[in-house]
Amino acid sequence: MNEQTLHFQVNGQEQQICCAVGASLLSALHQQGCMGVHRVCDSGDCGSCTVWVNDVAVHSCIFPAFRAEGTAVTTIEGLAQGASLTPMQRAFLEKQGFQCGYCTPGMIMSATKLVERPEVVQAEDPDAAIRNWMDGNLCRCTGYQAIAESILAGGFGFQAEVSPGLAESGCQVGRSIPKQDGPAIVTGQPIYTADWVPAGTLHLKVLRSPHAHALIRRIDTTKAQTLPGVHVVLTHADVPRIPYTTAGHGEPVPDPHDHYLLDNKVRFVGDRVAAVVADSVAIAEQACGLIEVDYEVLPHVLDPLAAMGDRAVDLGFPPDAASTKLSSDSSTRLPLLHDEPDSFQIHDAQHNIAGEVRLEKGNLERGWAEADFTLERIYQVPAVQHFHLEPHVSTSWLEADGTLVVRSATQVPFHCQRVLAQLFDLPKEKVRVFKTHLGGGFGNKQEILTEDLCALATLKTGRPVQWQFTRWEEMTATNSRHAAKIRLKVGVKRDGTLTAMEMAVAANTGAYGNHGTQVVFLTGSMPLGLYRCENQRYLGRSVYTNTMPGGAFRGYGATQGFFAMECLMDEVAIALQLDPLELRRRQLIQPSAGLLLGADHHFHLIGSYGLQEALDQVQQRLQHTPAMPPSRTGQDSVGQTRRGIGFAVAMQGSGLAKIHEARVRLALQPNGRYLMRTGSVDLGTGSDTTLRQIAAEVLHTTIDQIDIITADTKETPFDAGAYASATTYITGQAVLLAAQDLRSHLLNRAVEMVNIPVEQMDLQGDCIVSKNEVSEHENDPSLLITLETLAHQQNGVIEVERHYAADASTLTFAVQGVEVEVDLETGKVSVLKAVQAVDIGKAINPRICEGQIIGGMAMGLGYALTEELRLNEQGQTLNPTPRTYRLPLAKDMPKVEVVLVERGDPYGPLGAKGVGEVSVNGMAPAIANAVAHATGVRLYQLPMTPERVWAALRSRHSSDSSACNRGLENADLENDA
C-alpha cells in the first residue's frame, strides 16, 4: 500500500500528513489527533464525521484525504477559541442537545453551516426547515427534539427558559441539572473508548463465515502468517475450548453456554472463523483474505417455527405461519445448530430450542368457557438493530505486574471481567475491565463481543491490541432485537371482563442463545401482567436459527409482546364498541394487584401507581373524545389521506429483583470534596449526573462538589451494570444509602471537634453548620467547621460503602398516544403527533428523563415504520448500511410531548423508578391502532412499510392482509355466534 504526504491546515495549524493513498480525510484527521471527528457509518450517511474543508461542510469519511491538499480543514476541536464556545456550541449546552454525545460534533458542524443557508434562514417554520435539512445527521438517543431546539437557539437566538445553574444550592433532586459531560461533548474531547490507545497497539480483525452453517474441515493460515506486519493468526485450534455465553449476566448465569472463542463450526453468515492480529487494520484485513478454509457446508434453517420441527406444534401456530419450509426429507433430520456435546444449559438442542418459558395461572379452559367471544391473532415482528453510534471496541494490554487490562465500550464491566478470568484461567484481580465514555449501547453492549478475542490477542502477543467493529459488522455480526412470531388469544365478556388470555411466542434467537430465554420471559410476562385476567397461559421459546443472534435490546422482549397485546386490546375495544382508553381504564392492572403469573412470590410490585392519570393526560393532550371518527385532510388534490388516533400502554420493571446488585463508595476527600465510586455505567443517558444529584440532595451540597469514578473493576466496587432500567432504581438506592451513612459519619465526627450535639448540626455545601447559629465565625455565624478541616483532622479520607439489591422490581407504566396520517394511495404513514405520559415515580432529573423518553419514542417509531433487518436465503443481512436500514430522521419525528406523572415510589430512591426502557414499547402498537382508526385496516406485521399498508388497504374487503389471521377471524365469528 502506497503512502502519500499531504500538506493542509487543520484548525489553523499547517500539518504534514502521511497516509495511505486510499485514505479518507476522516482517517487522516484521526492521525492528527482530531478524535472528535467520529466514525460511525463510514459511508456518508450519518454525519458524525462532518468537518469543513475551506469552510464547506463535508462528510470526512467519504472525502478522499488527498483532496484536502492545500486546504484549510476545520474540525469540532477547532471551533471554540480557547474557552470561548461558538453560539452553536453554547446552544447545544444550553438546550442539552445530546445524550451520549457521539453524534454531537457532527451535529454542531452541520448545524452551524445549515443555519447560514437561505432555505433555512428564510423558512416560515424554522423548526421544520431544520428537521428537513438535517437529514444527513443521525442521532439514536435523543429523538432529535433537543437537537432541533439547540439549533433553533444557536442559529436563530430562540431562547426558552434559562436552565438552572450548576452550583445553585437547594434541592438537587427534581431539577434539570445539565449532564456533566456536556462541555467535553460539545467541544469534541477525546473521551470515548477508541480515542486513546497505548503506543505500539496492534489491530485485530476476524475472518467471518460466508456460510450460514458449516463445519471447518481444514484451515490453513500459512499465507496470512507470512504477510509482513502480521503478528499472530488464531483459529479454533489455538484457543481454549470453554463454552460460555456472550450475554453479560450476573451469576448464576441463566443463558445457554453455547459460544466458543473460536469454533470448528460456523452457525451464521458473519460468524467468527479466525482472528488476525497485525500492525494495522488494513494489513489484518488483507491477511484475513489469505486464510484458506475448507468448509463442509451443512443444511441451514432460518425460521424459528421450522427450526423446532415437530416441537413447534404446541405453540398453536397455523401450518402456514413458518415463512420458510424445510425440504420434505429434512423434516426428520433438522439442521442442529448446537449438537456439540460440551455446550450446556440448552433447553432442547435436538429441536434447536435454546430456552423455554411456561407461565400459567388460573384455569384457561374455564376462562374460555366464561367468554362471550374470543379474538385470536398472529403477529410478526422483525429483527432490528440497536445502531448505537459508537461501535463495539476494546483495547487490551498487559500491565507490568501481569494484569490484563481491557478498556472497552461495555455496559457490564464486572460481568466481562468475570468471563475473561474464566476464559483465560486468571484470578479476577488480575483482570481489569473499565469503560470510558460510551456512545450508546441500548443493550448491545451488554454482550461480550470484542473483549474476548482482544484479550486473547494481548495474552498471545504481549502487546496492546485494539478491536473495533465496522458498521457492517455491527449490522451483521453483533445482535438484534429478537424477531418473533406471536400468537395471542383473548376471551372477553360483553362487559369487557377479560376471562382468558393465551400467548405463544417463537422468538428467533439466531445462532447463539444469549439473552434469549430472559427476553422471551418478558415477551409474555409483561403484556399478560398488564391486564387483570384470572386465567392466563404463556408458552414462549427462544429458538436457534442460522441468523445473526438476537440479544438484549431496550425493552428486552416486552417490546415485542406489547405490540401484540396492545393491538389486540384495540380490537377488543372495537368489538365491544368501547373507547380504547375506557377499556384500559377498566381492565388494566390495579395498584393492589401484584404480578403473580407463573410465580409464587413477587418479583415485581407496584410501588407507586399513576397509570390512570397517565391515561387522562394523554387523552387530553391529543384532544381525544370517545367514538371520534377519523378525519380527512385538506390536501386531497395530491392524493387521498386519512388521519387517525391510536393508543397503547406499556410497563417495564426497574432492575432485576434479588440479583441486580450495586455497591457504592462515597468519601470525603482531604480537599473537602466528595468522591463517589460506583461500578455503574452511564451509557450516555446521564446517570453519572443523576446519581450525583441523589448524593448531593442528602449531603446538602451541589453536584459539582462530588467527583465521580465509575465502571472500573479496579477502581470501583461491584455493580451489575447498565441494563434492565436498573441504574437509578438500584444503584441510585445504594448511592442514597451511602450518602445517608456518610452524612451521619461526618456529623458524628464533627461532634468530637465542635462540642455541639449532632442534632443541632447540618451539612451545608462544603461546611458543617449549626442550625442554631452559635458559632462566632466572623463571616458566617452558623459555620462550625469546613469539610476540608474536618477531613484534615480525621487524617485523610472518610469513606463509607453501601450495597443494595432490591427485593422486588417496581413497575413503571407508560401511555403512548399518536396521531397519524395515512396516504391511501401509497400506504405511507406519517406520525403527526406523539404524546407519552410516564408514571415515573419521581424524576430525579426531569430533562434527562424526558430525553430518555423521547429517544425511546423515536426508536419505537423506527420499529413501527421502517426498521427491519432483511435477510436473504442464506440468512445474510441485505441492508447492513444506514442507507438501506432506515433509522428515523429528524424530519420523521413530530414534535413530541412528554408528561411525567410523579407519584413517589416507596421502594425507589427518593421515589424514583426505572425509565430507560419503557418508553420504547408503546409506539408501534399505538401507530398500528392509529392506522386502523384512520383507515379501518389493521396491520399485524412490523414494520408497517408503505407497501405493507398499501397491500392491507388493497385487500381490506377480504378482512385483512394475513391469511393466518383471516382464518382465525372466521373462527371468531363462529365463536361469537
Add this chain to the structure above:
Amino acid sequence: MDLHTVETLLRPTRLDELPPWQPGMAWLAGGTWLFTEPQPQVKTLVDLQRLGWDELAVTEAGLVIGATCVMSRLVEAEFPEQWGAIAALRRGVHALASFKVQNVATVVGNLCLALPAGTFAPVMMALGARYEVLSPGGAAWIEAVDFQTGARRTILQPGDVVRRVLIPREFLTWQTTYQRICVASAGLALAIVVTAYNPMTQQVRVGIGAVSPAPKLLTFAGMPTAEEVAIALNTAIPLEDCIEDDQASATYRREMARVLLGRSLAPFYGPTRS
C-alpha cells in the same frame, strides 16, 4: 471509508497523460459513492478533478453540466425564472442526500453510477439531455435515454468517461415535477417519476426511475388521459421488467409509478381537472 487496496493515485491535468486503461482503474469524481463501501477490485484511482471539467454553463445549446460539477452548484446558481427544468434538477439534488454530500457529489457521477434508483437519470431523460462520452476512439454524444442499460450498467466501455451533460435549451422552459417514494422519508427510492411539460405544445415527457433496472422514458404528444398513461406505463415497463427485491415488490413499484404519474401530471391539467 478507507480504500485499503488502492495503491496508485493518478491526477491528470489532460486526458492524454493517462496510461492505457487497465482493470483495477476507477474514475474518481466526487467520491461520495466510491468511498462508501469496500472496493477490493480498485487499485488505481484516476482523479478527474484537475481536468478542469467542472463547468456549469449556459450556452446557446443549453445548460451544460461538466463532469466534476458538484450538485450544490445547481442549488446555488441563479437561472432565469422561466426555466421550469431547474426545479426538477434541484429536487434531484435534494433527493440524493444531505447538503454535505451535495457539496461534493457530482451530477455526472450519479448518472454513471447507474443505480436503478439514481436520482438524476429520470430528470435527464425527461429533459431530453445528451451526454458527451470520451473514448479512446474519440468523442460522441449519447441520448440520456440510451445511456443506462441496466442496474449499474451503462453503454460506457472500460476507460470511457462522460465529459459533460447538455440539457438542450428547448427543454429548459418546460415545467417539471419530481415525485418519489421511499420506504422511509429518505433513502433509496422505490419509484421516481419526473414529468416535464411543455406549456406551449402540451407535450409531456416522463422519466421513471427505480421501478425497472434502467430508467424509462414515456412521451406524450399532448396531455394524456389516465387510460393513456396506464397503457404507456404498462408498455414501457411490463411487470416482468419491474424490480422485485427485498425493498419492494414489482407490483408495488409499478403501482407507485402509476400513482406518482397521476400526481405529477395533476398540476398541468389546468383548472378544470385540478
